[in-house]
Every structure is written in C-alpha cells, then in structure tokens.
Amino acid sequence: MSMAPVPRSSKRQFDFDIFFHWLFWGGAFVVLLTLGGLIVLMATGGWQAFTTFGLSFFDRVVWNPVKDHYSVVAPLLGTIVSASIALILAVPLAFGTAFWLTNIASARVSAVVGTAVQLLAAVPSIIFGMWGVFTIVPFIARVLQPFFNHHLRHVPLVGSLLTGPPVGTGLMTSGIVLAVMIAPFMTAVMCDVFGSVPAMLCESAYGLGATRWEVMRKIIVPWSRNGMVGAIVLGMGRALGETMAVTFVIGNVTVVGWSLFAPRSTVASLIALQFPESPAGSIRLSSLMALGFILMLFSCASLVLARFLRGGRK
Amino acid sequence: MSKSSQAAPERLARWRPDRRMNRRRHMDRLATWMSVVAGAVLVVVLLSILWTLLSRGLVGISWATLTHGMGPPGSGGGLGNAILGSIIQTSVALLIAVPLGLSCGIYLAEYGRKTNYFADVVRFVSDVLMSAPSILIGLFVYQLVVVPWGHFSGWAGSVALAVLAVPVIVRTTEDMLRLVPTAMREAGAALGAPRWRVILSLCLRSARQGVLTGILLALARVGGETAPLLFTSLGNQTWSSNLNKPMASLPIAIYQYAGASYDDWVQLAWTGALLITFGVLLINIAVRLSARR
Secondary structure: OOOOOOOOOOOOOOOHHHHHHHHHHHHHHHHHHHHHHHHHHHHHHHHHHHHHHOOHHHHOOOEEOOOOEEOOHHHHHHHHHHHHHHHHHHHHHHHHHHHHHHHHOOHHHHHHHHHHHHHHHHOOHHHHHHHHHHHHHHHHHHHHHHHHHHHOOOOOOHHHHHOOOOOOOOHHHHHHHHHHHHHHHHHHHHHHHHHOOOHHHHHHHHHOOOOHHHHHHHHHHHHOHHHHHHHHHHHHHHHHHOOHHHHHHOEOOOOOOOOOOOOEOOHHHHHHHHHHHOOOOOHHHHHHHHHHHHHHHHHHHHHHHHHHHHOOOO | OHHHHHOHHHHHHHOOHHHHHHHHHHHHHHHHHHHHHHHHHHHHHHHHHHHHHHHHHHHHOOHHHHHOOOOOOOOOOOOHHHHHHHHHHHHHHHHHHHHHHHHHHHHHHHHOOOOOHHHHHHHHHHHHHHHOOHHHHHHHHHHHHHHHHOOOOHHHHHHHHHHHHHHHHHHHHHHHHHOOOHHHHHHHHHOOOOHHHHHHHHHHHHOHHHHHHHHHHHHHHHHOOOHHHHOOOEOOOOOOOOOOOOEOOHHHHHHHHHOOOOHHHHHHHHHHHHHHHHHHHHHHHHHHHHHHO
16 A cells, blocks of 8 residues: 555646547548438439429339430339349359358368359459350340240230340349349358358257258258348348449340340449439439439348348347 | 157158158258259359450450550550559558548447447448448549539549448458457556557557458459449549549449440450459458468
8 A cells, every 4th residue: 555656747738548539439430421421412412303303203204314304213123123133043042052062062162162152252343244245145135035035925924024125135134144243242141141050950950860951941041041131131232232233234225114135224324324424413413313312222221121130240 | 849749649650751751852852952053053153254254355465455555446555554543543542441441440349339329320330331332432422522623533533442441441340359359458458558559559469460351352342343433533545643633443444445346445345354353353362361371
C-alpha cells in the first residue's frame, strides 16, 4: 500500500485512446453514410420518373425512348425470369457438387475440385459474358432452338414458351450463363454448411446402416436447411444484380412476351446500355435511376431474407 | 427411428429385405451419380472457360499489346494505356478503401461487441454494400462525383472501386481480429498498454496475415469489375495518367472491343480477358497458398 500513484504528466494534452476510438468510429460511420447516400441519391434521381409516370410506371409495358414514355415492367420481368432460370439450373448443380465434394469424393479430389470451384467463383463476370457469347449462344442458336422449333412448335403452352427465332440470345441464354456464374459461389457456401454438421450425427446414422444418400437427406439437409437457403438467396441476389455477364447475351430488346428464347433485357443490362446515351436531367435518366432504386430494394430484401434464414452471422 | 421400432411386429411380417434394400441401394447409387455429374459439369465449365480464354487470347499476347496504346482498327494498337489505367485506378481505390475498411473492421471487432446497436447496424450495412449490384455503385458514384464535377474522371472510377472494396476488407478484418484470443488483449493491458496500443500493436499485428488476405481478395474483386466504371471513369482511347480526366481501364476496353466488328479489336478483347482473368486467379491462388502455410 506504500506504492504512490503513478505520477502523470500534467501536460497530457492528447488522449490517443479517445482519438483512436473516434477514428475507428469514423470509419464505421463513413460505411453507414455510403449506403445511406446510395439509397438517397437513387431515390432522388428516380423521383422525377416516379412523379411523372405515377402508377403507369408499374402497369404499362412500354419502354419507348422516342416518345419518352417509360415503364419498369419489361426490364423487371426480364430480371426476374432470367434469375429464376438461373436458380432452377444452379441449385441442383450446386447441391449435387457440394454433396459430391463433402461426402463422396476422396480427400485429394475434393481438395482439387473444391479449389477449382472457388477459383471459378472469383472469375470476373465480364469473362462469363464473353464465354457465353462464344459457347452458349451458338449452341442455343444452332442446336437447342432448331430442335425445339421442330418438335414443340404445335404443343400448346410449352410451344409458345420454348420456340422462337433461333438468334441464340435471350432469357434462357442469360439464365444459363448466370447459373454457371452463381453455382460455384453457392457450392462453396454449401460445402461450408455441410461441413459444419457434427460428424457424430452422420456417423451414428451410418452406424445404423443408412446409405450415403439417406444420411444426406435425413441428417445433413435438415441440419443445414437454413444455411442452404441462405446460400441460395445470396446467389439469387447476385443473379438479380449481374450486369456484364447478362448484357452480352440477353439481346437487349425491351418488350414483354412469352418466349424464353427471344431477346429481352434486364434492369442491369438496360442501365448499362442506355445510361451512356441518356442526357443529364432527362426523364430517361431518371427512369433508369428509378429502376436502379427498385433493384437496390430487391437486393436489400434478398439479403435481409438470407440473414433472417441463417439466423445471424455464421 | 422410434416409430419403426414401435411398429416392428407388423413391419417385420411385411418386411422383404431384398426388395427394400435394393431400392435404397439404387436410390443411393442414383444420387451418387447425379452428384458426380453435377460436379463434373462445373469442372467442365471451368475448363471450358479457361480453354476459351487460352485458345483465343494467347495468340494476341505480345510486347506490342502490352506497351502500345489503344488505336484505330488495323493500326497495331495495344492495351498499354488500359493496363496503366487499371493499375492506377485500383491502386487509388485501395489507398482509399484500406484505411477506411481497416478502421471500420477494427471498430466492429474491438468496440462493437454484443450490445452495441450502432455496430450491428454498420455490420448489416456493410453486408448490404457487399452484395449490392455493382452497377448501382456506378450509378451512385455518378450522382455523387460525376454530376457535381460535371465530367467523368479517374477519381470517380477509383471511388466506385473503393466502395466495392471496403465491405470485403471490413468483413475479413473483423473476422480475423475476432480470432485473436482475449488473453492476448488482457496480457497487453496488464503490461500497461493503452487500448489503442493493444489494438494496433498486438491484435492487428497478430492478425496481419488474415487482414492482408482480405485486402488481396478485395483487390481481386475490384480488378475485374466493369459495371461500376462505365459511368464513372468512362474509358479513354489515349494514354492518360491524369485522374481528373476520363481514364482507360482493362475491363472497359474489353467491353468496348468485344462487340466490335474489327478482328484485331476482338482479338485485343480476348487478350485483355486472358490477362485480367489470370491476374485475378493468380491473386486468389497466392492467397490460398499463403493461408495454407
């Protein structure tokens, strides 16, 4: 008790602890500000379009730069349909690959293929677009389309969905390219989720005589359902907002129609293509901003959904 | 399991082991095959992308491609100015993003424990930014920088790339700092180090490998981005290192050239695509190798 209090220098002008606390807080605040600014600027940018067109912005199907009349239906529909096709193709692909990598493949194969899949997830999206133009578009135009046109033309319902001029670009093409783009990402997340199932559970099931597929379906999938859905929703978010991969292969025609093989456009591709030719302050620019705002809402909603299903961070 | 044991007597009477076992075995085999096929499809796609890039792009790699600027078709132009522009813009973007992302990540990990609602909100916002469509980042920076300044510029492009890089850095920094054991912080505090000293000299230092990984991953993500640059740095046909002017970049050059009807431009687009993909993949492989060590 004889220890005297440590003498502090009386001229302690600068408290580094407080300084650094506020410095780090400032960094966090700037991140917050960025998203706030993003949403506010999109909303104000699209305000002109929202007020000018009112409800007709959402219930007409025109996108007519000549008459300066715009509506969000055609690009939104394109975005939703192409993302849906992508999900329908990518989910089984990702699930199967993850099942293979975690439960079937030998450790060495699993390591090599797992790395390859993760590398594929890192390839820039513009590359997928160019690859799509070079491989998927000719395949659809020369093989798939003539086949459908020949066999399915007179089938009701399906015929109108699957037939059309064999140009090769369109919703189906962009759906395939998007699927290839999001499947590796979803596979990687699913592998993580499957790997987090306690080994004891699986071993007990194997011990009771279950087959690999039964362990997958009755132990691993129920255990990791939330994580899987989270992965799917995150993949959906990427498919909804993807620009470059889609712009190359969608054909960019703003109409609404039944065929999955006719050229269409998505929100992101429309913004990428028409933004440069829209003069500042024009109603067209504002409509594109409004589209961007709606896309942002989609993206936020899918993220909230993913987090909700995952139950917070991993 | 319990259900089957309760109903055991009737079930045993009807139980035909062969047929049932066979069905289960076939189901298992079917599932196995389907999953192998799914895996094979992904691998084939990866190989197909690599093959397409190599077979179309490798032809065009030469000293002239790397050093000459872009030019009119048929004039022997290269991608030199685009490569330079890409390097300048990603470097500036990282210079903006690294301090910001680091400080935000440190805040979330060190001050944002449990009951800090502000930190929860920031964490969520950072995740939203990470998954926001990159073209919207481009629109945002257009409104934020290009409209007030009145012209496209390399600065705007850098800011857009920085907005994309920050959430990646935030996420990895926070995760890595959380792996630092509490005992380390307590030891530092016991030695009399103030909190900032503990954070910077102990926690950040012991997590530096992971933090560096995060920065590299951010670089890999940003390096191949096209959409956010479309409305911000616009692209430029001539050599320019002036950040106040529109600036060329490799992804934009690829985008402009890929749809061109001149063979040598298309060739340049594929060469650029090859360069950018292998750049990005190299960074990723380096990260992986260093993480394994």
